[in-house]
Amino acid sequence: MEYRLSRRGFLTGTSALAATAPGLGLDKAHALTGISRVTDMNWKPFMDQYYDGAVRIVEGIRDTQLGNIGRAMQKAYEIRKNGGTLYSDTTFGHYASFAGSRDLPGQPWILPQFDIGSPEETFDAIKPGDFLLTHVTSEARKRAKERGVYVVGVTNNYYPFYKTPPDGLRPDKMALPTTEEMSNMVIDSQVPWDNGLVDAPQITEFKLCPSTGLAAFSVYWSCTALLATLIGSKGKDTSVEPARRYLDLLLARFRQIKTDRDKFDRVAKKWADMILAKRPVFMVYGEQFRMSERRVGNPYVSDAVGAASGSMIGQHYNPDKLTANDMVFICSMRSRQEQELEAARMAKRKGAYVAALCPYATDGDSSGVRLYKEVDDAFNTYSDESEGVLDIKGFDTPICPTAGLTGLLVHWMLMASWTDQMAQRGEMPYYWMGYHEKGGDVYDQVIRPYFMKRGY
Numbered sequence: 001m002e003y004r005l006s007r008r009g010f011l012t013g014t015s016a017l018a019a020t021a022p023g024l025g026l027d028k029a030h031a032l033t034g035i036s037r038v039t040d041m042n043w044k045p046f047m048d049q050y051y052d053g054a055v056r057i058v059e060g061i062r063d064t065q066l067g068n069i070g071r072a073m074q075k076a077y078e079i080r081k082n083g084g085t086l087y088s089d090t091t092f093g094h095y096a097s098f099a100g101s102r103d104l105p106g107q108p109w110i111l112p113q114f115d116i117g118s119p120e121e122t123f124d125a126i127k128p129g130d131f132l133l134t135h136v137t138s139e140a141r142k143r144a145k146e147r148g149v150y151v152v153g154v155t156n157n158y159y160p161f162y163k164t165p166p167d168g169l170r171p172d173k174m175a176l177p178t179t180e181e182m183s184n185m186v187i188d189s190q191v192p193w194d195n196g197l198v199d200a201p202q203i204t205e206f207k208l209c210p211s212t213g214l215a216a217f218s219v220y221w222s223c224t225a226l227l228a229t230l231i232g233s234k235g236k237d238t239s240v241e242p243a244r245r246y247l248d249l250l251l252a253r254f255r256q257i258k259t260d261r262d263k264f265d266r267v268a269k270k271w272a273d274m275i276l277a278k279r280p281v282f283m284v285y286g287e288q289f290r291m292s293e294r295r296v297g298n299p300y301v302s303d304a305v306g307a308a309s310g311s312m313i314g315q316h317y318n319p320d321k322l323t324a325n326d327m328v329f330i331c332s333m334r335s336r337q338e339q340e341l342e343a344a345r346m347a348k349r350k351g352a353y354v355a356a357l358c359p360y361a362t363d364g365d366s367s368g369v370r371l372y373k374e375v376d377d378a379f380n381t382y383s384d385e386s387e388g389v390l391d392i393k394g395f396d397t398p399i400c401p402t403a404g405l406t407g408l409l410v411h412w413m414l415m416a417s418w419t420d421q422m423a424q425r426g427e428m429p430y431y432w433m434g435y436h437e438k439g440g441d442v443y444d445q446v447i448r449p450y451f452m453k454r455g456y
Contacts, residue, residue, distance in 0.1 A: 046198045046416035046423075047264055050209050053197030054409050055254060057215050060190035061222065062247040066240040068187045069219070072133070072152045073226040076111075077235055079131040079150060086227075087126060089114045089134035089141075090220045091291070092158055094307040095213025096135075098299040099404050100220060101289035105333070106388030106401035110227055111220070115292040133223065135159070135179075135189070135216055142182040153183030154219050155191055157212055158308075158436045163193040170438050187223075191215035195434060196309035198416050202428040206437060208419065209412045210309040213299065214405060221400040222246055225390055232394030242390055246400050249389050253406045256382040257413070267355065267377045268417035271327070274353065275313075276427060278325050279455045285317035285343045286331040299404060300331030300357075300411055308434030311415055312451045317343060324351030331411060332358035333403040335370050335384060344374040357410040359384040359403060379414065381406040422456070429456045 061069075076086055088111040091097055100113045111133060114122065123140040126132060128148030134141055135156035145151040155161040160169060161179040168174075179186055196207025222243035229242045274280060284305060286298035304314035317328065328347040332340050335358055347354045354375040360366050361384040372378035383389075383403035390400045422429050430451040433440040 043199075043201065046200065046208070046420040047261070047268075047413050049198045050412050050416040051254070051258060051409070053192075053211060054214055054412075055251065057190040057211060058218050058247055058251055058254070060188075061215075061218050062244060062251075065187055065190075065219070066222070066243055068185065069222050069243055070226055070238065070240040072185060072187060073223055073230060074238060075150055075152075076131045076133070076223075076227055077230040079129065080231075081235065082129070084129045084131060085127070086111055086131045087114060087133070088112060088220070089118070089132060089136055090154065090216050091115070091118075092136045092156065093212040093216060094210070094302040094305075094310075095299045095404075095408060096216045097302055098289050098291055098297045099213060099217050101291050101296075101299075103290050104401065104404075105386060106397075106399050106403075108224065108228055108395055108399045110231060111224055113291065115295055133220075137161075137176045137179055137182050139177065142177045145182060145184060151183045153179040153186045154216065155179050155186065155189045156216065157191050157193050157195040158434070161186075161193070165193070167438055168193055169436050170440065173436050187219055189215035189219045194437065197412075198419075200419070200423065200428070202423050203431060205439075205443065206309065206431075206433045208309055208311075208431050209416050210303065210307050212308075213303060214408055217405055218247065218250065221405075225392070225400050228390075228392045228395060228399055232392050242392065246390055246402075250402050250405060253382045253402050254409060257380075257406060257409055260379060263379070264414055264417045265421075267379075268414060268421045270377070271418045272421035272425060272427075274327065275422070275456050276425065280353075281315055281321070281323075281326045281455075282313045282329065283317040283322065283326060284314050284329045284331060285340065287333065287337050287339055298331070300407060303408065304329070304331070304411065304415075306432065308432055308436065308440070310432055311419065311456075312430045312432055312448070313456050319343070319346055322347060322350055322352055326352045328352050328354045330354065330356040330358070330371065330375065331407060332356060332371055333381075333383075333401070333407060334386075335359045335362045335366070335372070336368070337371070340371055341369065341374060344371060348374070355379075357381055357407050357414070362386050379410045381410055383407070427456070430454075 120140040131150045133152045135154035137159040198208040225242040225246045284301045286300045288296045290296045355377040356375045357379045358371045360380045383406045387397045388399040388401045433443040435441050
């Protein structure tokens, strides 16, 4: 990796704070040195960088990992057939924390998800002969493998794996077992070790706009597709084609989203104008899904509010504090959901600006009341299925939705475009550096007061 001093990044980005914020411990933060990591920076528009990176991840899974996914699910099927229990621990990361919720449309729950934040003792209770799909690394998970649990690790930028440089994560994270050390076999989700897909010259310390959820759930739904096929065929159909079909459908939806590129830029420019003129609160809302009896939430909102490599501007929707000056962004997996419709209507009644990402129809029907008709600006996620996209023998309804992942792509393409518009005005928004990365906690503690003062 080559390093250089970025004059543009130093003068206009967060590195310039070193000259204006004495006494804040900046000398302790490697992130505030003005040193730019020159990797694959090509200075193309941020939105295009995000889109291309997302496609690269999904194509990489399809082109290199289907064999591994197939072998992992055949092992899971054999364990299930022999009376073992299947567990999925694909819940770490903001989007991932709710993206596999049990009540999500199209979720067959054949790879049951742990509740997020499951204590380490939980993994000590998994029995020899059981199966665990996980994208988290820990000593407890490693012990599970050593006593006979079959562990399939999925690479995740929050934890060390073969792409992670020796000093990439904070020391306690680097001391954990790697994905490879902890697993019987590994599925490479194609996630970059540093999460973000956007190289911004104004913020040289880390990449912007996260990819963790996109990578994790492209793998999770591919696994679900193949395991369901094995269950439905009683182990006879070992083809990886259902997973390939899922990923091909997902990429086709991505290409449809790209056709709205001009609209992304147009709305992003509008957002930049509004934010600079009015300093609004930017609130994010979406339907709540249940991960467990004690935890509910929305994957989009979780990713928009506080995620590593995400903008600091997102806040949870609070109708009691909403004013006519504010902006509301409603992120939906459905075309017509009562809670989201009411949130849009309430915000409009108060005079706030409202935007949404959502499918424009339900199974091809866009008649009647629809979320996109209730807001000032809307983006189609092109995933209008009421359940999933795959018809699998033995399952009453289609499984494996694309709506979550297409919506996630829309979300971050839009945020990337808005960030680009702000940067062009010399008003680069502040972003969160991941606490899991070396120096991330210091960086965020230093930067946060500046965001609170400026509002973006």
